[in-house]
Amino acid sequence: MARVGLTPERLTRAGAELADEVGFDKVTLSALAGRFDVKVASLYSHLKNSQDLKTKIALLALEELADQGAAALAGRAGKDALTAFANVYRTYARKHPGRYAATQLRLDPETAAVSAGGRHAQMMRAILRGYDLTEPDQTNAVRLLGSVFHGYVSLEMGGGFSHSAPDTQETWLRILDALDALLRNWPTP
Amino acid sequence: MARVGLTPERLTRAGAELADEVGFDKVTLSALAGRFDVKVASLYSHLKNSQDLKTKIALLALEELADQGAAALAGRAGKDALTAFANVYRTYARKHPGRYAATQLRLDPETAAVSAGGRHAQMMRAILRGYDLTEPDQTNAVRLLGSVFHGYVSLEMGGGFSHSAPDTQETWLRILDALDALLRNWPTP
DNA sequence: GCGTCTGCCTAATGTATGTAGGAAATTTAG
């Protein structure tokens, strides 16, 4: 019985790669076991169950995304920061579609609390320091940014934009222009 | 052998209800068969397979959503139209979470072509007639609206906004204000 | 070197999808 050296971490990483290759929803313990030439039952020494694997992949992806976001934000402000951060989201989703899909997994509250989700919100707030927004508009703007980033990336990945004229890169840049303009001139009715 | 009177339509409707109750990803032929007190194999006379059912639910949801959008748009223009249409999306998603999730199913191109997806894009363009946008900004704006609507609804449903101060209704209204302001004053660099 | 612990195993069960072929109910044709 050769020991392969499975750990939750290695399984999570391999699961993330698998997700990028076949889609997050098609990540299965069978396929993962196959990657390590190991029987499925062996995975249960390291993972609670299939859901546990998916949760761990989601946490990994949230962390990677937050790390890359933080790196992009370093030394930038204003529109520069907005653009750099937004591009991290879009680029990550294109490069790691399975992991990106994992970030949308619904986490139970305790898990969400220890996830990198909070860092994401904090970084969006940091971006907004370059604009002149106070509460509660700042929170509203954070939610708008989250909606646009996620919505755009998700529709683009799903092929929702594929069939018409301006290419998606062009649209993306114009949308970032528009968001910047909006944040500089947030309506206060 | 009592005939129950299954049809693709009845199965699709029941599948949609099931999706709203247990989640779109948990819609299963087993559960659907259970609803009609019928064996699973019997469903294959009316549905090609499980994927076929999911596709049909997605098409149903896209159609319902388009119908409600069209109704909301009738006789409205400008911000009034924008708000009414956006509210249709959000309300539909809250009332029919499973069906809304179904609308995000990736359809193959031929299926997408016969879906109500095109009507959605047309309606967004109709809304934009109340603003002063020409191509290619109109397409860019359509994509922005789609991103915001879908992104917001999807994050709100996923609990992404649950833990902070302004309630989601308030944020939603302010985001619609912001979009209206943005469309009235679209940046042209 | 010996005992314990752990990692991976075999075996068995439950649930879901999907296929093949049969029998009864319904529809259609003569």
Next chain:
DNA sequence: CTAAATTTCCTACATACATTAGGCAGACGC
């Protein structure tokens, strides 16, 4: 109206994935 054709639902079976129980052997502490 009756017989044939079709349709609808069935049983039976094959495959795949998830999960649990219990066992054996290699790694590790002493």
